[in-house]
Amino acid sequence: MAFDPEKFARQNIRRLVSYSSARHEFAGDAEIYLDANENAFGSPVKTQLNRYPDPLQMAVKEKIAESKGVDPAQIFIGNGSDEAIDLLFRIFCEPGRDEVIICPPTYGMYKVAADINAVFIEQVSLTTAFQLDVPQILRAITPATKMIFICSPNNPTGNAIDREDILHIAGSFQGVVIVDEAYIDFSSGLSLIDEIGNFQNLAVLQTFSKAWGLAGARVGMAFGDEQLIALFNRVKAPYNVSQLAQDTILAAWNNEAEVKSWIQRIVEQRQLLADALNGLEFVQTVYPSDANFLLVKVVNAEAVYSFLLKEKIVVRDRSNVRLCEDCLRITIGTPEENGRLLLSLKSFGKN
Numbered sequence: 001m002a003f004d005p006e007k008f009a010r011q012n013i014r015r016l017v018s019y020s021s022a023r024h025e026f027a028g029d030a031e032i033y034l035d036a037n038e039n040a041f042g043s044p045v046k047t048q049l050n051r052y053p054d055p056l057q058m059a060v061k062e063k064i065a066e067s068k069g070v071d072p073a074q075i076f077i078g079n080g081s082d083e084a085i086d087l088l089f090r091i092f093c094e095p096g097r098d099e100v101i102i103c104p105p106t107y108g109m110y111k112v113a114a115d116i117n118a119v120f121i122e123q124v125s126l127t128t129a130f131q132l133d134v135p136q137i138l139r140a141i142t143p144a145t146k147m148i149f150i151c152s153p154n155n156p157t158g159n160a161i162d163r164e165d166i167l168h169i170a171g172s173f174q175g176v177v178i179v180d181e182a183y184i185d186f187s188s189g190l191s192l193i194d195e196i197g198n199f200q201n202l203a204v205l206q207t208f209s210k211a212w213g214l215a216g217a218r219v220g221m222a223f224g225d226e227q228l229i230a231l232f233n234r235v236k237a238p239y240n241v242s243q244l245a246q247d248t249i250l251a252a253w254n255n256e257a258e259v260k261s262w263i264q265r266i267v268e269q270r271q272l273l274a275d276a277l278n279g280l281e282f283v284q285t286v287y288p289s290d291a292n293f294l295l296v297k298v299v300n301a302e303a304v305y306s307f308l309l310k311e312k313i314v315v316r317d318r319s320n321v322r323l324c325e326d327c328l329r330i331t332i333g334t335p336e337e338n339g340r341l342l343l344s345l346k347s348f349g350k351n
């Protein structure tokens with residue numbers, strides 16, 4: 001199905017003449033830069049920060065493009081993937097009029113971003129197997145529905161969503177389907193980035209915050225058809241990713257092998273922790289996980305949560321989330337941390 005994101009964007013965005021920064025107008029090499037009102041005397045820290053960074057982060061995009069097998073024009077880089085989520089609302093949804101579909105239990109920012117942008121939310125719960133309820137999603141679509149958010153692997157349930165279901169929805173829907181793959185590096189499943197050439201209405205989000213261990217750098221990515229990415233670039237702040245963040249990502253590539261080994265260890269620890277948790281009598285279910293956390297159903301989540309806090313261990317209590325009653329979400333730590341967690345849990349209810 002042909003999808004023209006330009007026609008689908010908000011009226012004001014279609015008309016928007018985007019801000020043109022100094023470094024946007026001149027991207028070549030010069031000897032003297034007197035175009036951007038920077039401080040030519042220097043930077044008070046070692047890294048050269050008196051100059052504005054590349055607004056389109058081309059060096060970083062080339063690295064990512066090479067590793068993901070896409071074109072740099074199919075990549076948006078943001079201040080975390082949270083920036084990409086917010087931009088999607090601002091690009092496509094008329095406040096007070098348009099709708100999006102989300103599938104709870106899922107990542108909380110889709111709703112927060114919708115609320116901030118005054119966009120209506122249609123919630124279509126996942127099935128009890130934490131998969132998409134495809135017929136209900138298709139029924140929930142109205143002429144005002146602009147986007148459908150799918151998180152795979154899903155936070156907080158941890159499972160990957162069936163690829164065929166996602167593609168079926170992308171093929172049946174006239175709007176934008178967002179697949180948030182923040183946790184994809186921990187999954188044995190394949191990314192949907194491979195499909196952006198087949199579905200012009202598909203946006204795939206990934207991040208450096210999880211597997212890459214760079215949550216503090218705040219760098220996220222959106223992958224999509226060139227036209228879709230062009231809209232992100234039109235709306236984003238001129239210098240949305242700092243020089244520090246761009247340098248950090250480039251430097252991180254030198255340690256790619258270490259990152260890969262961490263991922264492997266996290267996946268191993270996930271299995272060990274799941275097995276050990278299954279042996280505890282107050283643990284009812286450890287749900288299968290494709291992510292760097294486990295969703296664990298216990299007899300009394302609140303009691304376990306408070307007990308762990310007293311032990312100075314903090315996990316996430318998800319018991320007030322639909323389909324996650326009495327569930328805790330536990331991030332996979334180092335072997336030492338996981339060992340301490342298990343030791344504490346073994347003493348739960350014993351005194």
Ligand code: PMP
Nearest residue numbers: 080081082107155182207209220
């Ligand atoms: N998507 C999901 C599913 C997440 O869990 C998170 C972080 N909790 C994000 C996106 C945001 O990540 P970032 O640090 O890239 O903004």
